[in-house]
Amino acid sequence: MNYTFNQKNKTIAFVLIAIGLVSIAASFLTHNHQAWSNLLHNTFYFMAISLAGTFFLAVQYAAEVGWSVVLKRILEAMGTFLPFAAILMLVVFFGNLMAGHNGGHYIYHWLHHDLYDPASAEYDKIIAGKSGYLNLPFFVIRMLAYFAIWIGFTRLFRKLSLKEDIEGGSANYLKARKYSATFLVLFAVTSSTSAWDFIMSIDTHWYSTLFGWYTFAGMFISGLAVMNFIMVYLVKKGNMPFITEHHLHDAGKFMFAFSIFWTYLWFAQFMLIWYANIPEEVTYFMIRFEHYRPLFIANFLINFIAPFLVLMTRDAKRKLNLLMTISVVLFIGHWIDVFLMVTPGVVKEHWHIGWMEIGTTLGFLGLFMYVIQVSLAKAPLLREKHPLLQESLHHSI
Amino acid sequence: MSTKIAYGIFDDDDVVLHAIPKLQEKKFKVVDVISPFPIHGLDHALGLKRTRISMTAFMYGITGTSLALLMMWYMNIWDWPMDIGGKPSFALYKNLPAFIPVTFESTVLCAAHGMVITFYLRSKLLPGVEPVIIDARATDDRFVMAIEVKTDADKDAAHAAMKALGAMYVK
Numbered sequence: 001m002n003y004t005f006n007q008k009n010k011t012i013a014f015v016l017i018a019i020g021l022v023s024i025a026a027s028f029l030t031h032n033h034q035a036w037s038n039l040l041h042n043t044f045y046f047m048a049i050s051l052a053g054t055f056f057l058a059v060q061y062a063a064e065v066g067w068s069v070v071l072k073r074i075l076e077a078m079g080t081f082l083p084f085a086a087i088l089m090l091v092v093f094f095g096n097l098m099a100g101h102n103g104g105h106y107i108y109h110w111l112h113h114d115l116y117d118p119a120s121a122e123y124d125k126i127i128a129g130k131s132g133y134l135n136l137p138f139f140v141i142r143m144l145a146y147f148a149i150w151i152g153f154t155r156l157f158r159k160l161s162l163k164e165d166i167e168g169g170s171a172n173y174l175k176a177r178k179y180s181a182t183f184l185v186l187f188a189v190t191s192s193t194s195a196w197d198f199i200m201s202i203d204t205h206w207y208s209t210l211f212g213w214y215t216f217a218g219m220f221i222s223g224l225a226v227m228n229f230i231m232v233y234l235v236k237k238g239n240m241p242f243i244t245e246h247h248l249h250d251a252g253k254f255m256f257a258f259s260i261f262w263t264y265l266w267f268a269q270f271m272l273i274w275y276a277n278i279p280e281e282v283t284y285f286m287i288r289f290e291h292y293r294p295l296f297i298a299n300f301l302i303n304f305i306a307p308f309l310v311l312m313t314r315d316a317k318r319k320l321n322l323l324m325t326i327s328v329v330l331f332i333g334h335w336i337d338v339f340l341m342v343t344p345g346v347v348k349e350h351w352h353i354g355w356m357e358i359g360t361t362l363g364f365l366g367l368f369m370y371v372i373q374v375s376l377a378k379a380p381l382l383r384e385k386h387p388l389l390q391e392s393l394h395h396s397i
Numbered sequence: 398m399s400t401k402i403a404y405g406i407f408d409d410d411d412v413v414l415h416a417i418p419k420l421q422e423k424k425f426k427v428v429d430v431i432s433p434f435p436i437h438g439l440d441h442a443l444g445l446k447r448t449r450i451s452m453t454a455f456m457y458g459i460t461g462t463s464l465a466l467l468m469m470w471y472m473n474i475w476d477w478p479m480d481i482g483g484k485p486s487f488a489l490y491k492n493l494p495a496f497i498p499v500t501f502e503s504t505v506l507c508a509a510h511g512m513v514i515t516f517y518l519r520s521k522l523l524p525g526v527e528p529v530i531i532d533a534r535a536t537d538d539r540f541v542m543a544i545e546v547k548t549d550a551d552k553d554a555a556h557a558a559m560k561a562l563g564a565m566y567v568k
Contacts, residue, residue, distance in 0.1 A: 271494045275482040312455070314447075396437060 001381050003239050005373040013370040020363005027356040036099070036107050037346035038357055039092045042364040044198055045222070045338045047085035052223020053078025054154045055187055058180035066391035067250055070242055072383055074230050076161060077375035078223065079154035081368055086147040093143065107346050110134045110204045127204050134201055146194050153183040161383060168385040191216045202345035206284045210269045217262040218337050224255045225330035230372070232324040239381055245318045246395045252317030255327065259307040288340055291349035295336050302333035335361065400545050403552045404568040405559030406532045407540040410436045416562040417442040420544065425555055431531065431541040453515050454508045461507025465500040531568060
């Protein structure tokens with residue numbers, strides 16, 4: 001029941017990475033003004049997916065969940081992408097900072113010095129008032145703290161899980177349970193603040209109190225979609241014979257339920273701003289609705305209507321192909337969602353999705369696939385000595 | 398010829414579950430088990446068809462959605478046009494975000510009530526109906542198994558078979 005990262009999949013991953021590198025190089029060489037926002041968009045998206053893996057794993061430990069034991073190795077593998085996401089995020093942030101200093105274009109508007117200088121014509125009272133939180137040193141400290149917490153706990157869970165494979169017993173499980181409770185508390189704070197930092201601060205004037213939750217919902221559902229995709233892929237390849245219809249059903253239910261949860265938050269944020277019609281809030285949706293309308297509507301249709309109607313019936317959640325299709329659809333849907341969060345704030349109405357944008361994403365996808373498959377191949381796919389293993393194997397609903 | 402039901406009362410869920418395939422082997426038609434809690438694998442053992450209540454839920458939900466939208470369209474767009482949130486658009490699709498919460502609540506209301514009422518109607522649990530109580534402790538710690546029989550001789554055979562498989566008493 002081990003996974004082998006075969007040559008074919010390696011080739012696919014490398015080809016995708018190569019496409020990505022070419023696209024990124026091309027977007028910088030052709031002075032594509034969306035180059036930096038593409039990088040941030042994809043880095044954040046894949047970071048979110050990977051973080052959702054660790055988050056879901058921690059939930060399984062903290063709530064002492066039995067049925068999901070067979071999926072834990074997938075979640076662990078998803079988390080192992082976090083260090084790469086961290087490096088990419090630092091490269092994007094500092095790269096953009098240096099490029100901005102040399103007369104380039106900042107992703108984050110609040111990095112401009114003139115905004116804080118009362119003598120300057122560019123002086124912005126509102127942004128200057130936020131400088132206690134939004135300043136370069138504190139931002140960098142926060143960014144490093146997030147990655148330290150997320151990567152630290154991910155590695156800890158992985159270490160305990162691998163130790164359990166050798167030692168058995170429940171000592172490692174109980175330890176993981178304790179750490180996951182701590183992680184969830186820290187995650188509750190950092191998932192919100194990181195959403196403000198990485199994304200909400202792009203539209204520096206605008207704020208939404210729901211933004212952290214909304215980003216978290218998108219993060220979780222895209223993570224679940226990737227988890228389901230990997231699960232179905234491994235079942236189809238015959239690597240996970242222990243996964244039954246019942247596991248598929250529960251995993252599908254999660255995807256169904258959290259699609260609705262995401263819609264709820266998306267709509268709650270949209271409706272209040274739409275209804276109140278306050279200029280400083282509504283500008284955020286004005287630009288998205290007027291200049292990004294096809295994506296704005298597609299975002300809602302793909303991420304709500306599609307999973308809602310397709311996954312509603314019991315049989316749909318138990319079919320491998322349907323589950324795989326809908327996870328791919330949700331993966332694309334939330335790619336659009338993150339695009340709509342990041343890009344309008346950076347390039348305003350001058351957006352486009354061409355081969356460079358899609359190529360960049362494919363590059364990130366290639367790296368993600370590579371890292372995940374290396375991690376999956378490193379350990380057996382079934383945690384043979386997990387204390388709740390039998391419950392999971394005989395899961396029946 | 399009317400059908401008769403032979404009842405067997407058990408005091409262990411596991412005994413009931415294991416008795417079912419043995420009775421089915423002897424060509425007895427086990428139609429139902431009344432249990433104070435859900436027994437895992439019982440639906441499968443009895444070969445019950447999937448409930449169609451989810452389908453009715455969907456239909457009641459759609460009804461609720463349509464009714465709510467029709468009501469708000471009539472009240473706020475047609476009969477008394479309203480300026481909603483400083484956006485005097487006077488069209489249902491343009492004011493839709495403001496109507497969604499009510500539509501959602503109405504969908505849930507209709508689906509939930511429709512399901513409950515349908516369930517009561519189908520299980521003949523209407524107000525004033527005398528309930529059939531086979532064993533007063535069937536809601537506590539007893540399990541009642543029901544076998545459909547045609548003649549009195551069959552009924553006696555069913556009783557004997559259930560007793561042999563661990564029924565406390567038969568009825």
